[in-house]
Amino acid sequence: MSSVDSFKSKSELKVGDKTYTYYDLKVAEANGLEGVSQLPASLKVLLENLLRNEDGDTVKADDIRAMAAWVKNKGAVEHEISFRPARVLMQDFTGVPAVVDLAAMRDAMVKLGADPAKINPLNPVDLVIDHSVMVDYFGQTTSFTQNVDREYERNIERYNFLRWGSSAFNNFRVVPPGTGICHQVNLEYLAQTVWTAIADGGEVAYPDTVVGTDSHTTMINGLSVLGWGVGGIEAEAAMLGQPIPMLIPEVIGFKLTGKLPEGATATDLVLTVTQMLRKKGVVGKFVEYYGDGLVNLTLEDQATIANMAPEYGATCGFFPVSQPTINYLAETGRTPDRVALVEAYAKAQGLWLDPSVEPVFTDSLELALDSVLPSLAGPKRPQDRVLLSDAATAFTSALQGEFGKAGDESKRVQVEGSDFTVGHGDVVIAAITSCTNTSNPSVLIAAGLVARKARALGLKVKPWVKTSLAPGSQVVTDYLNSAGLSEDLDAMGFNLVGYGCTTCIGNSGPLPEAISAAVNAGDLVAASVLSGNRNFEGRVNPDVRANYLASPPLVVAYAIAGSLNINLTEDAIGTGSNGEPVYLKDIWPTTQEVTELQRKHVTNAMFSNRYSDVFKGDAHWQAIPVAGGQTYGWDAESTYVANPPYFDGMTMTPDKVTDIVEARVLGVFGDSITTDHISPAGSFKAVSPAGKYLIDRGVPVSEFNGYGARRGNHEVMMRGTFANIRIRNKMTPEIEGGVTKHFPSGDVMAIYDAAMRYQSEGRNLVVFAGKEYGTGSSRDWAAKGTKLLGVRAVIAESFERIHRSNLVGMGVLPLQFKVDGWAKLGLTGEEIVTIRGLENVQPRQELIVELFRASDGKVARFPVRCRIDTPTELEYYKNGGVMPYVLRNLARSAQATE
Structure with missing residues (x-):
């Protein structure tokens, strides 16, 4: 807590019979921080964080004054601050490599002659295992049990490792498989909105804040917890007590007015919001919601909107504390003392929603809720919203245009x-999945009612559709069972398959062999409809090229219709048992029907029961032995967990940064290259570099698992970097997939193979890209793999926030074109690249890139902006990344105290 308190803000807050210490924003305003009561609520949380952590070193009085000055400059003045989140949240795909890194850091501490126990989380860390279950089995009552058994068979090495981590590290808890998605466990149980800690002989109250190793950590913004996704690299630094450097952000206000109309869902609302904010341009900015429309949204609606902040590109999508916040905390089993504290604290600090007051924002936009219409988004990006009424014609246009199937x-x-056929646009996957909607009982109950009404009329799901239900928490099953809706969903093929991310992360499992064979034989553009948040190409399933996001009730409807070529607003969805056509309106529930069931069947007791012993796990988890000491006993034969090479040969003093001289181009990529393109999460084939590696080690194809589950093994992951089956390298435009051309030989090969060949030749590498490079998940392996392939710099037209930070965190230089992009340069990839002045480079400095064209001997030069944005990031870069930086500091500290 603050050791300086320049603005004398330390005060007391009495709630019931308890007294808390807190850092009072109103007192700080009176003591020199003029105007801070006009700040957006999200910035008030940051301001409190600075007041509470002011130490004269990492947080100075000038940093706090810069926050106050925001009221006038609205974020136009760049100023770096140090943010200290209260806690860290992880899922297992990103959490396992983070724990691998911590284990490797302990080994490195031993080699540096320091105490390995110094590598220990200083902030609370919760890891929820939710990304490993695959939909191998579906459409039957035994699907859940079979998928869980298969999950443990595939992942026992990883789970052994996590069991070791949960005992070896302090402040580190693991929520076992089969519990729920990390974001919903966070929403329903972990988050407190206002956090407390014992300090200086008393109990200090302060806003709950969090960073997570999943980009959708922002879902918790719906509960007024400021948090966002970071790469595992940045999360590790936060765990180890390092502040997160950031520029004071611009804040875009999003005003909501009115009420959602009959027939529109929270999913339709969030797809509309996503499209609007992507068009607005909010990358690297905060978004904060306000207006009288908030009083007509449930807390779960707010969480749905906040969840998709990565899809609209914002750092966060924050909601102020309001009565729905208080109600939700009480209804989900938080203690009465905590609920009372949240309300009292929010009102004392000016964090309570007042619809009549409009804070100062950098800019704003507005949406009337009654204008929201049923929608989908696809076929490749979450922001590409299409009205339900236009979905069929939009698919036809995509089929003819971007999929090149005109006339077919x-x-x-x-x-x-x-006895059936499949064609373009047939829905082969219909999945109620992921975290966008599974926090929201209204849309899940609506899905159950669609199933009930369809069942009553004799409708059935088409035989080519793979159906699945993967709720975000066990509470969902409880209220669906209580309402009798599980029986209806089961009857329509939407049996429980697991509690996890499943289809949205690429764990959809294989299509039935006959369906897959038909799709591939006909080169069909098959479709999926999923209630998730990600539909990037190559992500959901390798056989499915068109992917559409939709609400859970629409997922059920499309499973019945079986095709995107049907206009669900006009055409019959199927034929009833009486031989009459049935339309969507015949099976769509009213808002009143949904609300009545929600009020009756979603109870406080369900949350209390499910979370009473959340870390215990099932019999599978309890049977895993806990073994090991302070350092991990690496198994050289493991293909899941391996000691990474990041600290090999590391000394206490970093080597000087050298210029990039005569580097080769590894890849030239277009716009919207996602972290899925760079580091895939789904399945991979035996002919891929990663597949060949596993086969060489005796792993059969049936046991490959997915890239996501293999993230603890750098050998697999570096072979999977730039290996997405849908990525297109402009150096080999005729080939789809992760290939490139080696120069000067001109040989075409896998990107991994080319990188290794260049390494053997002693060549540095660079990558060129277009706009929005690194969109999508907070996937640290997209940066780690880039580093291990030997890439020194990525030169792009623009970067997505998290990936830019991850590149710096791995010691890779992000450079942004100042004027034209690579297309105007006429790049072929044969150019030789030189970038000088790196030893003394400064944040956001202009640098010159030299291109030597071997074909004509000419040299072209163009300016770029160094996207190392802050002095702290510069220190990371000079140290070869954030992990070596932290490790050196901890080693020095340990040696100084010995």
Whole structure:
């Protein structure tokens, strides 16, 4: 807590019979921080964080004054601050490599002659295992049990490692598999909105804040907890007590007015918001919601909107504390003392929603809720919203245009062993999945009601559709069971398959062999409809090229219709048992029907029961032995967990940064290259570099698992970097997938193979890209793999926030074109690249890139902006990344105290 308190803000707050210490923003305003009561609520949270952590070193009085000055400059003046989150949240795909890194840091501490126990989380860390379950089995009552058994078979090495981590590290807890998605466990149980800690002989109250190793950590913004996704690299630094450097952000206000109309869902609302904010341009900015429309949204609606902040590009999507916040905390089993504290604290600090007051924002936009219409988003990006009424014609346009199937629209292929055919636009996956909607009982109950009404009319799901239900928490099953809706969903094929991310992360599992064979034989553009938040190409399933986000009730409807070529607003969705056509309006529930069931069947007791012993786990988890000491006993034969090479040969003094001289180009990529393109999360084939590596080590194809589950092994992951089956390298425009051209030989090969060949030749590498490079998940392996392939710099037209930070965190230089992009340069990839002046480079400095063209001997030069944005990031870069930086500091500290 603050050791300086320049603005004398330390005060007391009495709530009931308890007294808390807190850092009072109103007192600080009276003591020199003029105007801070006009700040957006999200910036008030940052301001409190600075007041509480002022130490004259990492947080100075000038940093606090800069926050106050925001009221006038609205973020136009760049100023770095140090943010200290209260806690860290992880999921297992990103959490396992983070724990691998911590284990490797302990080994490195031993080699540096320091105490390995110094590598220990100083802030609370919760890791929720939620990304490893795959939909191998579906459409039957045993699906859940079979998928869980298979999950443990595949992942036992990883789970052994996590069990070791939970005992070896302090402040580190693991929520076992089969519990729920990290974001919903966070929303329903972990988050407190106002946190407390014992300090200086008393109990200090302060806003709950969090960073997470999943970009959708922002879902917790719906509960008025300021938090966002970071890469595992940055999360590790936060765990180890390092502040997160950031520029004071611009804040875009999003005013909501009115009320959602009949027939529109929270999903339709969030797809509309995502489209609007992507168009507005909010990358690297905060978004904060306000206006009288907030009183007509449930807390779960707010969480749905906040969840998709990565899809609209914002750092966060924050909601102030309001009565729905208080109600939700009480209804989900938080203690009465905590609930009372949250309300009292929010009102004392000016964090309570007042719809009549409009804070100062950098800019704002507005949406009337009654204008929201049923929607989907696809076929490749979450921001590409289409109205439900236009979905069929929009798919036809995509089929003819971006999929290049004009004139082929009516093609059908016989499915072997069946009496049906499949064609373009047929829905082969219909999945109620992921975290966007599974926090929201209204849309899940609506899905159950659609299933109930359809079942009553005799409708069935089409035989080519793979159906699944993967709730975000066990509470969902409880209220669906209580309402009798599980029986209806089961009857329509939406049986429980697991509690985890599943389809949205690429764990959709394989299509039935006959369906897959027909799709591939006909080169069909098959479709998925999922209630998730990510539909990037190559992500959901390798056989499915068109992916659409939709609400859970629409997922059920499309499973019945079986095709995107049907206009659900006009055409019959199917034929009832009486032989009459049935339309969507015949099975769509009213808002009143949904609300009545929600009020009756979603109870406080369900949350209290499910979270009473959340870290215990099932019999599988309890049977895993806990073994090991302070350092991990690495298994050289493991293909899941391996000691990474980041600290090999590391000394206490970093080497000087050298210029990039005569580097080769590894890849030239277009716009919207996602972290899925750079570091895939789904399945991979035996012919890929990663597949060949596993086969060479005796792993059969059936046990490959996915890239996500293999993130604890750098050998697999570096082979998977730039290996997405849908990525297109402009150096090999005729080939889809992770290939490139080696120069000067001109040989075409896998990007990994080319990188290794260049390494053997002693060549540095660079990558060129277009706009929005690194969009999507907070996937640290997209930066780690880039580093291990030997890439020194990525030169792009613009970067997504998290990936830019991750690149710096791995010691890779992000450079941004100042004028034209690579297309105007006429790049072929044969150029030789030189970038000088790196030893003394400064944040956001202009640098010159030299291109030597071997074909004509000419040299072209163009300016770029160094996207190392802050002095702290510069220190990370000079140290070769944030992990070596932290490790050296901890080693010095340990040696100084010995």
